Amino acid sequence: MITFEHVTKQYADGTVAIEDVSFTVEEGTTTVLVGPSGCGKTTTMKLVNRLEDPTEGTVYRDGTPLSEFDRIDLRRNTGYVIQEIGLFDHMTVGENIATVPRLNGWDEDEIDARIDELLELMDLPPESYREQHPPELSGGQRQRVGVARALASDPDVLLMDEPFGALDPITRESLQDEFLKIQAELDTTILFVTHSIDEALKMGDRIAIFDVGEVVQYDTPQAILDEPKNEFVEDFIGSDRPLKKLKVTQVEDVMSPPTEEVATAGGVADATAPVQSDGGSTVSPLEPTDTALSALSRLVASEDGRLPVVEDGDVVGTVSDEDIRRSNAGDKP
Amino acid sequence: MLSSVHNWLAYVDFAVEHSDRLLVATLEHIEIIAFAIAIAVPIGVGLGFLITFDDRLATAVIWLAGVMMTVPSIALFGLLIPYFGIGAPSVIVALVLYTQLPVIRNTYVGLNDVDPAALEAGEAMGMTRLQLLRRVQLPIALPVIMAGVRNAVVILIGIATIGAFIGAGGLGDLLFDGISYVRTEMIVVTTVILSLLALAVDYAFSISEQLFRLNNGEQVESSATMRLLQRVIS
Ligand SMILES: Nc1ncnc2c1ncn2[C@@H]1O[C@H](COP(=O)(O)OP(=O)(O)OP(=O)(O)O)[C@@H](O)[C@H]1O
Ligand SMILES: [Mg+2]
Numbered sequence: 413m414i415t416f417e418h419v420t421k422q423y424a425d426g427t428v429a430i431e432d433v434s435f436t437v438e439e440g441t442t443t444v445l446v447g448p449s450g451c452g453k454t455t456t457m458k459l460v461n462r463l464e465d466p467t468e469g470t471v472y473r474d475g476t477p478l479s480e481f482d483r484i485d486l487r488r489n490t491g492y493v494i495q496e497i498g499l500f501d502h503m504t505v506g507e508n509i510a511t512v513p514r515l516n517g518w519d520e521d522e523i524d525a526r527i528d529e530l531l532e533l534m535d536l537p538p539e540s541y542r543e544q545h546p547p548e549l550s551g552g553q554r555q556r557v558g559v560a561r562a563l564a565s566d567p568d569v570l571l572m573d574e575p576f577g578a579l580d581p582i583t584r585e586s587l588q589d590e591f592l593k594i595q596a597e598l599d600t601t602i603l604f605v606t607h608s609i610d611e612a613l614k615m616g617d618r619i620a621i622f623d624v625g626e627v628v629q630y631d632t633p634q635a636i637l638d639e640p641k642n643e644f645v646e647d648f649i650g651s652d653r654p655l656k657k658l659k660v661t662q663v664e665d666v667m668s669p670p671t672e673e674v675a676t677a678g679g680v681a682d683a684t685a686p687v688q689s690d691g692g693s694t695v696s697p698l699e700p701t702d703t704a705l706s707a708l709s710r711l712v713a714s715e716d717g718r719l720p721v722v723e724d725g726d727v728v729g730t731v732s733d734e735d736i737r738r739s740n741a742g743d744k745p
Numbered sequence: 746m747l748s749s750v751h752n753w754l755a756y757v758d759f760a761v762e763h764s765d766r767l768l769v770a771t772l773e774h775i776e777i778i779a780f781a782i783a784i785a786v787p788i789g790v791g792l793g794f795l796i797t798f799d800d801r802l803a804t805a806v807i808w809l810a811g812v813m814m815t816v817p818s819i820a821l822f823g824l825l826i827p828y829f830g831i832g833a834p835s836v837i838v839a840l841v842l843y844t845q846l847p848v849i850r851n852t853y854v855g856l857n858d859v860d861p862a863a864l865e866a867g868e869a870m871g872m873t874r875l876q877l878l879r880r881v882q883l884p885i886a887l888p889v890i891m892a893g894v895r896n897a898v899v900i901l902i903g904i905a906t907i908g909a910f911i912g913a914g915g916l917g918d919l920l921f922d923g924i925s926y927v928r929t930e931m932i933v934v935t936t937v938i939l940s941l942l943a944l945a946v947d948y949a950f951s952i953s954e955q956l957f958r959l960n961n962g963e964q965v966e967s968s969a970t971m972r973l974l975q976r977v978i979s
Contacts, residue, residue: 463868486871487871494862494865494869500863500866500881502881504962512870512871
């Protein structure tokens with residue numbers, strides 16, 4: 413758990429990077445810091461592993477003020493993917509990942525095994541990537557190595573400063589998806605910086621929206637979309653707020669109970685069979701964990717006004733555009 | 746045509762006849778340079794490291810080391826004799842001073858050549874200042890420092906000959922004798938040895954510099970020798 417309590421950071425040159433910031437990151441959750449350039453996101457991250465110290469206020473780790481930790485120990489126990497990644501080009505990918513375990517004095521055998529494990533996790537087969545040097549890798553691969561390096565000694569806290577920032581949209585999307593899967597397997601407390609509200613909504617359990625130097629709203633993605641605190645947040649989310657809401661809403665939250673006809677014999681088999689879409693490609697049936705947006709997009713493409721929702725071969729509900737519309741208006745069905 | 750063949754034979758004769766003296770002088774020469782380099786490199790690298798902390802100091806130190814190189818060697822020997830006496834010690838001190846520019850400058854440039862993001866990442870992962878230096882900065886700077894030392898040694902091979910003027914020995918002795926007694930073959934043979942020495946040192950250092958680069962995963966145009974070395978090593 414990380415707690416910021418009335419934290420202000422003023423740099424030596426007088427710049428006040430953040431002022432009176434308070435929030436708490438719960439154990440094992442992901443909090444995304446999002447806001448325009450120069451609003452103090454990186455500074456906030458640096459305060460967590462004492463690359464900077466606050467001018468006023470206190471940052472706590474599990475209730476203990478950071479000033480009571482040894483800087484070096486603290487940093488070796490905190491994974492940090494810095495904004496520029498900063499891989500060591502003169503070392504191999506394996507040596508890069510081994511950095512913190514080596515500093516922590518692990519056995520070489522343990523380190524070897526860990527390198528392979530992380531490369532597998534990051535979808536970079538060790539046989540081909542372990543001995544490469546970072547300049548030989550693509551941008552996306554470098555980002556993965558940066559994340560692997562930060563995870564190497566299994567830190568309690570992971571700081572990621574725009575880890576997917578410099579990537580093309582497709583690579584970015586796939587890395588986000590992969591990271592969401594990895595994140596589900598870790599019980600790490602994650603602070604994630606981005607300046608894209610879409611990425612924040614996708615990655616965060618909670619989101620802290622920064623305006624210059626201050627946190628304007630700190631809430632779950634749903635709550636931020638339902639009730640933007642002020643005009644700044646509203647502008648930041650953009651005019652397509654309804655669509656963004658559909659992206660963070662799951663089908664199971666909007667669906668209606670199964671109707672008679674689909675629930676009766678024969679209907680189930682029909683509904684669970686792969687649907688032939690107009691393009692002729694096969695689309696698997698809607699699942700409760702799909703986003704409302706993908707449900708809507710299928711509804712638009714389909715001739716039926718109501719689609720079955722299938723879980724493990726059983727129809728658990730149906731969804732129509734009315735269901736979706738109702739949820740988007742904010743009323744609970 | 747005939748006379749040039751005759752000259753060649755005279756040179757070979759001389760080299761054979763005086764091989765003992767040539768060998769001793771060459772070894773003396775190498776010894777003086779080795780001493781000077783052994784002292785100069787730690788000092789130069791240390792200074793080069795220190796000045797990475799302060800830009801103004803860096804400018805001043807590099808300027809001073811540059812001025813050093815413009816002082817004629819004979820003048821420098823003269824200035825040092827009152828402190829270090831006649832002979833090798835004064836020469837070695839002078840040689841140390843002459844090598845400071847390439848060594849300090851290359852160390853400074855090499856250490857500063859490190860990507861600031863890599864340094865920040867290292868710090869963020871909990872490296873101490875010394876660990877950063879040893880694991881990140883030095884490996885990246887080594888080939889550049891190596892190039893500076895290579896430069897320095899080649900300069901020293903020439904300057905060290907003048908040390909014979911104040912009794913330091915080495916190949917300079919033979920040059921001075923050759924001039925005093927007007928013995929061309931003596932001058933030519935000594936000069937050839939000096940040039941070969943410089944070429945050999947230059948080559949050896951360029952290879953080691955490339956090895957350092959390879960070790961850092963940099964692309965190196967591989968010469969035949971490099972390929973051979975790589976095969977031997979692997
Ligand atoms: N070391 C420093 N010294 C002085 N001012 C600084 C320093 N680091 C950051 N700042 C200033 O503090 C403010 C916040 O910077 P910070 O890097 O935290 O912003 P950011 O939200 O991460 O921006 P970006 O999205 O561009 O990365 C900026 O005005 C920046 O210029
Ligand atoms: Mg930043």
